[in-house]
Amino acid sequence: GQNIDQPTEMTATEGAIVQINCTYQTSGFNGLFWYQQHAGEAPTFLSYNVLDGLEEKGRFSSFLSRSKGYSYLLLKELQMKDSASYLCAVRDLLTGGGNKLTFGTGTQLKVEL
């Protein structure tokens, strides 16, 4: 089966940088996704990594190391609106692939003044 671990909560200061880690165990890895979910709202897509390395998109970057089963989401120049839950999700071809993603339980990020 799959196991996805990410910290439950993190707190950071406005304007700072925060790194949210995600580790996973999967047999048929075929992509890792990061989603943002504000309280009471739908998850929204942030990034997708399938090859090793860093993907940068504005203030957000995501890194993947397939050999280590490890990813992180880097948020720069934090803003109050970045306070949300950040969800790491993995697609595994051996358990179905497609849009069958296995999600971590999410990291609740709180941005303070």
Next chain:
Amino acid sequence: KAGVTQTPRYLIKTRGQQVTLSCSPISGHRSVSWYQQTPGQGLQFLFEYFSETQRNKGNFPGRFSGRQFSNSRSEMNVSTLELGDSALYLCASSLEPAGAGELFFGEGSRLTVL
């Protein structure tokens, strides 16, 4: 361009009843997936439909079922409701299954079972 629409947004049922939830994907999207979200378990995959065929199924009991229509709209049904079925049910759509395409989530149907 309208997003993913789910109805109803909120509903309350009692144990033993059954419920049907509806999802209209983004226009042009043919893949629809359903997830259950609870505070303790996070998002858990229920099923995925593409071109009216179930492509994937999660580890939920047979009380959970779904279908997709020719216009890509999808419904899911839960029979013989249990207290533990109380959750936010999220529908997500994409152009095709898999790939780097993002899943677009609806705002969900929040089910409370009393």
